[in-house]
Amino acid sequence: MLKNKTVVITGSSRGIGRGLAIQFAKEGANIVLNARKEIAPELIEEIESYGVKTHVVLGDIQYMDDAKKLITEAKETFGSVDVLINNAGITRDMLLMRMKEEEFDSVINVNLKGTFNTTQQVSSIMLKQKSGTIINMSSVVGLTGNAGQANYAASKAGVIGLTKSVARELASRGITCNAIAPGFIETDMTDVLSDKVKEATVAQIPLKKLGQVEDIARAAVFLATNKYITGQVINVDGGMVMNG
Numbered sequence: 001m002l003k004n005k006t007v008v009i010t011g012s013s014r015g016i017g018r019g020l021a022i023q024f025a026k027e028g029a030n031i032v033l034n035a036r037k038e039i040a041p042e043l044i045e046e047i048e049s050y051g052v053k054t055h056v057v058l059g060d061i062q063y064m065d066d067a068k069k070l071i072t073e074a075k076e077t078f079g080s081v082d083v084l085i086n087n088a089g090i091t092r093d094m095l096l097m098r099m100k101e102e103e104f105d106s107v108i109n110v111n112l113k114g115t116f117n118t119t120q121q122v123s124s125i126m127l128k129q130k131s132g133t134i135i136n137m138s139s140v141v142g143l144t145g146n147a148g149q150a151n152y153a154a155s156k157a158g159v160i161g162l163t164k165s166v167a168r169e170l171a172s173r174g175i176t177c178n179a180i181a182p183g184f185i186e187t188d189m190t191d192v193l194s195d196k197v198k199e200a201t202v203a204q205i206p207l208k209k210l211g212q213v214e215d216i217a218r219a220a221v222f223l224a225t226n227k228y229i230t231g232q233v234i235n236v237d238g239g240m241v242m243n244g
């Protein structure tokens with residue numbers, strides 16, 4: 001179902017985004033990679049070893065011009081944009097009382113505004129195509145909140161509201177929009193946490209282990225290949241958050 005489709009993945013140089021790129025390449029999709037700094041040649045080589053094409057657009061998605069360039073180049077290169085995965089995200093953890101305005105703004109700008117930017121840019125293309133799938137990377141803390149992450153949790157809760165609104169606006173043209181709420185996944189983002197924090201987190205996970213990027217990537221492929229799921233938040237978290 002994904003063979004020769006075009007998948008744009010923001011923040012795909014490492015971590016979950018890298019895992020998404022490899023998984024969608026295995027499914028036969030052409031991949032448009034993005035990050036602010038660089039995409040390693042080894043990653044491009046690995047993706048293309050699955051017989052698909054890649055295109056790299058470096059840029060910072062918090063800026064509308066960069067988001068526009070990413071989506072425009074994807075369409076010009078491959079002729080369509082079938083799946084957009086808004087994966088790029090950052091943390092600037094700090095307790096509320098000590099959080100600087102810049103720490104709040106930068107996280108909202110990348111995680112929430114960045115998701116809005118690329119989604120708005122892709123929507124005209126998908127509306128014309130009368131098809132497309134948007135997948136937004138939220139987080140379980142967007143559902144539960146987390147001490148020390150007021151900025152990050154707010155951005156990820158915002159992504160959920162954005163996801164549901166976009167799902168409602170675009171559904172009549174056959175476009176789906178869903179969010180994935182990862183729990184604790186082993187990447188650079190979580191590597192900075194101390195062993196003590198990691199152990200305390202694992203203790204709270206019913207499945208008693210950290211998640212892997214492949215767990216998220218498989219959920220994304222599922223959402224991209226199911227045309228009757230929209231406006232949902234899929235938790236991939238080892239059972240951390242169980243919604244009624």
Ligand SMILES: NC(=O)c1ccc[n+]([C@@H]2O[C@H](COP(=O)([O-])OP(=O)(O)OC[C@H]3O[C@@H](n4cnc5c(N)ncnc54)[C@H](OP(=O)(O)O)[C@@H]3O)[C@@H](O)[C@H]2O)c1
Pocket residue numbers: 010011012013014015016017034035036037038059060061062086087088089090110114137138139140181182183184185186187188189190
């Ligand atoms: N790891 C977890 O446990 C976990 C849990 C819940 C949710 N998430 C979410 O999952 C997503 C991926 O997380 P991760 O753990 O894979 O993070 P990561 O390892 O830190 O990777 C983040 C990726 O995003 C890129 N990026 C950051 N800011 C960007 C910007 N402004 N514009 C474009 N690209 C940008 C980074 O490359 P550059 O630095 O070169 O730009 C990198 O490729 C994030 O949205 C995160 O909030 C992760």
